[in-house]
Amino acid sequence: MEKKQLWVAWGRLIALMFSSVIFSIPYILWTLYNPMFDAFGVDHGTLAFLMTMYGAVAIPSYLFGGFIADRFNPTKLIFVALLGVGVLGIPYSTLPSFNTVLIIQFFMAIFSIGLYFPALIKVTRFISDNMGQGLGYGALEGGRKLSYFVFNAMFIAGFQAAGEGVAGLQRALLIISIQNIVMAFVILFVFKGVNYNEMASCEGDKVNLSKVIPLLKKPVIWLIAMIILLIYVSSAIQGYVTNYLVSVFGMGEAAAAWFLTFTQFAAPLIVVVGGVLTDKLGIAKGMLITQALLAVTIAALQFVPAVPSSLTIAMASLLVFLIALYIVRGIYWTLVSYAKIPKMVTGTALGVMMMICYTPDFFMYNLAGSILDANGPARGYDIIFTIMLACAVASIGLMLILIKYLKGKKTEEVYGDVCTIENNELIA
DSSP states (O other), X not given: OOHHHXXXXXXXXXXXXXXXXXXXXXXXXXXXXXXXXXXXXXXXXXXXXXXXXXXXXXXXXHHHHHHHHHHSOHHHHHHHHHHHHXXXXXXXXXXXXXXXXXXXXXHHHIIIIIIIHHHHHHXXXXXXXXXXXXXXXXXXXXXXXXXXXXXXXXXXXHHHHTTSHHHHHHHHHHHHHHHHHHHHHHHHHHTTTOOOHHHHTOGXXXXXXGXXXXXXXXXXXXXXXXXXXXXXXXXXXGXXXXXHHHHHHOOOHHHHHHHHXXXXXXXXXXXXXXXXXXXXXXXXXXXXXXXXXXXXXXXXXXXXXXXXXXXXXXXXXXXXXXXXXXXXXXXXXXXXXHTTOOGGGHHHHHXXXXXXXXXXXXXXXXXXXXXXXXXXXXXXXXXHHHHHHHHHHHHXXXXXXXXXXXXXXXXXXXXXXXXXXXXXXXXX
């Protein structure tokens, strides 16, 4: 590959990394939970319904978004998605009624998941052909975290400059809206003239509805999806990190937002560490080790005294937990390679598994909000951490079952009734 082409490919990949700002408004609760809570004057359970709405739309969008990405120019889809979220963020920043915000969240889910996410994965695969798929996707995942740090730093600075609280929230939402609109045009410029005809010939990228039911009958699909789902429960709860620090330990709203933002800064290096570990030990061992690390760090959170004087200990424990979470999230989709899912059904298999494994977005916020409303911050978070720990331990159990299930099996035996197997190789 020529040096100039490599620079162009990396420039485009960096633009894709920073296009992840599209999730900053839908997931604003992650960073500015308490200002959102105060702005709308609702209880935790009602506020959590924002994410329930988002998850309800996102789940089917993972599958049907693939059809859209197959039939339209993915650059234009990413542009429209970013522009749509940016424009919707402007009325959001006026803090209208909660019902109006729910409607906005509904359309943001369509833009960010239905239009954006499948197109993002396809474009990444397209431009990674010349640099290596592993490097391309690994860099994308780490770079997305870095982009959160950069963009979050900008809107948190605006949040502080406006005096924090509700006024700061409005300023932050407006800044994120502008960020999305700017990135929309950056993507349009950077990918101008790109020909995606080559991508259309890659059948493994396409979603085929006729394969959905056969794949749903496969234990391997459910095992992988449930392993990721149980891990993703902890990722969904990540959105309560700032509220945990503010409500239990008395940390300032801006300080809590900065803490969560700075954890994103180290994510690129952390994801690389996880990838290197997996390459050296193998996917199965790498997953088990990182899953065990996640479980231990969650357990440690339960031993932090729920008093303001323990703020430093709480921050340290959360930092270690988030590091473990970023590592395991950076490698859990390698299970698709571990299970040797045929390339001919990769797109459909991913769509099916994503519909299952990302369902915590639909229910976990609501569950956590109800727990906090019923039990208060200290006792409520203790219950939430217990649920997270149980899920983390269960994910380890399912990983062991997956290893045992695939051991000694060949691809023809597992997938032969779904699609034609070109190489009948041993899976594990």
